[in-house]
Amino acid sequence: MSKKSYQVAFVVLFVASIVVGMLFKRMGGVQSLVSLLMMPFGFGLAARRWHDLGKSGWWSLVFLLPLINLLVMVYLLLADGTKGKNAYGVAPKNKEILDTLLNK
Numbered sequence: 001m002s003k004k005s006y007q008v009a010f011v012v013l014f015v016a017s018i019v020v021g022m023l024f025k026r027m028g029g030v031q032s033l034v035s036l037l038m039m040p041f042g043f044g045l046a047a048r049r050w051h052d053l054g055k056s057g058w059w060s061l062v063f064l065l066p067l068i069n070l071l072v073m074v075y076l077l078l079a080d081g082t083k084g085k086n087a088y089g090v091a092p093k094n095k096e097i098l099d100t101l102l103n104k
Contacts, residue, residue, distance in 0.1 A: 006049045007077055013042055051088035052081035 017038060024031040047057030053076075063069045084090070 054082040054086040
């Protein structure tokens with residue numbers, strides 16, 4: 001996943017989580033459930049971005065570590081991917097936002 005695609009998908013998920021938080025502010029259980037349902041999409045996006053950087057998608061699990069996850073998030077948002085082909089395939093082209101969000 002290219003840096004630009006990841007940035008767009010990240011912003012969409014971030015805004016969606018804020019909207020869900022505002023809509024279900026008084027119903028903490030529903031907000032938690034929706035957050036849990038959104039987690040696989042975030043991990044999937046991060047795994048694809050790690051692959052673009054030539055690293056294993058398992059590095060996405062570092063998001064479970066408090067404070068370190070913030071540094072990793074900034075790194076994934078700003079780091080340039082590998083040029084050309086790496087162990088995970090050829091460098092991605094910019095895709096449509098919907099394809100990126102649906103992991104196509």
